[in-house]
Amino acid sequence: MKVKFLNSDGRELQEFKPIENGKVGLYCCGPTVYNYAHIGNMRPYTFEDVLRRTLEYAGYEVNHVMNVTDVGHLTDDGDEGEDKMIKSAREQGMSVWDIAEFFTKAFFHDTERLNINIPHHVCKATEHIDEMISMVKTLEDKGFTYTSGGNVYFDTAKFPEYGKMAGLDKQELQHGARTVVDTNKKNPQDFVLWFTKSKFENQAMTWNSPWGVGYPGWHIECSAMSSKYLGPHFDIHCGGIDHIPVHHTNEIAQSEAANGCKWVNYWLHNEFVIMKNGKMSKSKGGFLTVQDLVDKGYDAMDYRYFLLAGHYRSQLIFTWESLDAARTAREGLLKKTAQLKAEGVPVDPRDFSEAAEKVLKDFQDHISQDLNTPRCLADIWSCLKSNDISSGEKLGLLLDMDRILGLNLAEAELKEDLSGEALDSEIEAMIQQRQEARKNKDFALSDRIRDDLLARGIQIVDSPEGPKWKKN
């Protein structure tokens, strides 16, 4: 299976060709663990999970690396603003290290609930300070840096390709519109590689360096860690679209300057999940976490389905109505899969009929065309509706397609008939009573009892085998 991606670097659809035959080096920008991740934050990790599964499905051996930014970073690229970790620690009354650990755990709890595979290497910034220092040293030795006001800066004027991917080269960057200018910088695009001039009294996270005690600038970690785990030149780098102009632009500059070679072949960026009135953020309200959805009675996987229903490169509008739609669709899909499982065993794709093979081919075409997951979901439904495909083939198809979509169809089971489960005697009696009333055609009474039961959270469903119930 040949896979095509829209490469942000050049903005065209390109067939994926690995550097090393059969292998893929994949680096994904991870979370900064100073707060809970909201559901918008979970989009890139879900998309990257589908990307990884697709590459594996296509037969590649993927080395998936993701950073965890657990070191404090300023809210600005100069020496201004406030350190997010310290701010959060102060607000929560915890140490910065505890903050990092707490929110890292919370993050992976969420990814687990979304059935996102854990990267092969999850690397913490605080455990790679030596690598970062060494890269800054290299940059200094090669003449790409200057020191000013105690901080080490990357000198973008020394790197002619600066801003190529973002299309910043011809553009006069307007700076200072919304932030205070860091007067230590020679150019507004320059960014800090190493801070020593921290104005924060109780900076908990500091390390010794050739430039004095301090801490790293936030772009350097991805460059240093990706080089360590994937080498100086690797295949794919992912992240949110917002990273293109600053973070990834700076990463490219420092990595290619330090390594002296091309850094990344394919850049894939996901768009945002937005609320009706715009971006999801704390200040605007609408900051929802996976846990919030669970608290409202949704399964985290409903949200995965919701994400899959939109293309990763398009803004996706979150509404409760569309999450409801995702839930209904996903539950129906699970139910149908469970029925197919009850009917028999899956047919191996190698033994597919022509009709089944066509669906599989369509699915593979769609996923390999820049991960068109909405189209893939449509393929799933057309598979289920087809009259030309046997049950065994349908099941075989679903399980095969789910290797990429990760909806856990293999685990789909028909809901056990709960009628066997013990109920308290009062409710048992009410159900009996209702049956009596029905037998006597006293439907007014039987319906009233049904309403009463519903009020107690017991929903009665009549069936040919008698009344069944489930908890609401």
Next chain:
RNA sequence: GGCGCCGUACCCAAGCGGCUAAGGGAGUGGAUUGCAAAUCCAUCAUUCAGCGGUUCGAGUCCGCUCGGCGCCUCCA
């Protein structure tokens, strides 16, 4: 002010210039049911924000207008 994205049915959302504009949800009609619920079947955009252009042919390309969003500050 600069850069970029988008505007497809009630909602969400695909659509690489060319068969009848995917799919899900909601709705509607029917089957089934005492009635519900669930399920099944059917139905649901002569039309793609508006206007003009290119083309044998445009939702898809170009221009303009209107509207929405993102980025240029940390940010998925």
